[in-house]
Amino acid sequence: MLHPDKGPISLKPWKKECRCVFPDCALHQGVTLTVTVNTSQTQVSEKLVYTNPGGEGTAAQNFSCFIYNVHFMNCTWAPGRAAPDDVQYFLYIRDSKKRERECPRYVSDSGTHVGCHLDDLSGLTSYNYFLVNGTSQTTGIQFFDSVLRSKQIERYSPPANISVQCKPSSCLIRWERPSAHFRLDDRDFQYELVIQRQRIEVPGDSQNQYIFPSLEPRPKHTVKIRTGDARDAQDPRWGAWSRPVEFGSEDPDAGVVHVYVLIVLGTLGCALALGCLVKRFLRRHSLFQPVPRIKDKLNDNHPTDLQDVWEEFPAGAGKAEHEEVVTVQEVDRAPVSG
Known part of the structure; x- marks a missing residue:
């Protein structure tokens, strides 16, 4: 073939x-x-x-299916570009064991089937054959068929039980692996975190946790997580986002305000400490004035006075009981007459 x-x-x-x-x-x-x-x-x-009988361009187009919330599946398609107004489409699913069933609940647009909802996936196997054929009163309708692997069309639910525990320098974000319709290994999953517009991808074998660097005081943050398929790097088929989880301060400017307050308080403390040191130094300098030294007229390098310097003593200081006072008076010598 x-x-x-x-x-x-x-x-x-x-x-x-x-x-x-x-x-x-x-x-x-x-x-x-x-x-x-x-x-x-x-x-x-x-x-x-x-060959595919029917009018060219009448087959259903843009066909896709995806499994969600573990137990549900939606398939959608659009009428062909050349399909007549009275076209009607029908979906049939055949599993790998050749068991076939028609869509139990169609989704219509203006009376035309454009989708199918299944809430019972017990009949799905590892891969399944999907056939969309059509009928019309005016022309033959071509069919569309596709073989889809169940593991490749599942969109995983968001992680559950997201929690955040913060320390002074970081925050530990934890979550639980979502359930899946088919059995998968941890390495088959990958996660994408969004923290304040910052996107972070985490592999599935990381023990479902991530350490986010964040210093205290930290402003208010939000984190949300979604799950993807790590087996397809080109198209991870990301699922829906989880609800945002908040951590940090309620005030978005609290971190900046706290930093400013700490800077101002630190500056004031340093100024007070410096003022105390200067005041103490000046007080100590005034208590210990320098002692003036005795003037040495013999050794100092300046002319000495011819007069004798007498120290002044208070009255009665240094006198004995019978102290004789001798008064010396200089008398001019008279010239000798001749």
Whole structure:
């Protein structure tokens, strides 16, 4: 079989059987089947072209499905660009065990089915075949089909029980792994955190926690988390965001105000301490005045006075009981007459 997307697909029938069973694949683009028979004398080949009957551009388009909240699935599509006004579409789902069922609850737009809601996913297996065909009174409607793996169409719920515990230098953010419809390993998940417009991606094997650097005093912060599929780096298929969790101060400017207050108080404290030290130094300097030294007339380098310097003593100081006072008077010598 020559598939437009997968290329050649070859199968060899079992002995004495004249049929082949191919795995599920999309056929809405058409395929070419080639049967080759080898005999002892020659080789015979026959081609069978399988086409999608109906008017070109009438098939459903923009088809997609996603599983959400573990137990629910929505599928949506849009009418083909050339579909008539009276077109009606129908969805059929066949699992890997070949069990088939029609959509139990359609979503309509102006009377035309454009979606399907399922609240019972017990019949889904690891991969499933989806077929959307249509009917019209005016023209034939082409079908659309697709094979989807269940693990690749699930959108995970937000993490539960988000908590924040803060220390003076950081805050520890913890959460619980969300539930999934199929069994997955921790490494199959990845998380995206948004903290004050800052986006942070955390791998699933990080013990469901993240340490956010944040010094006290810290302003008010909010954190929200969503879950994605780590197995597809190009399209993680992010789920819905969790509710924001707040931590930090209620006042957004509290951190800045506290810093300013600390700076002002520190400046005032330093000024007071410096003033006390200066005042103490001046007081100590006034108590211990320098003692004047005795004037040495003999050794000082300046001319000495010819008069004797007498120390003044208070009256009665240093006198004995029988102290004789001698008065010396200088008398000019009279000239000798001749």
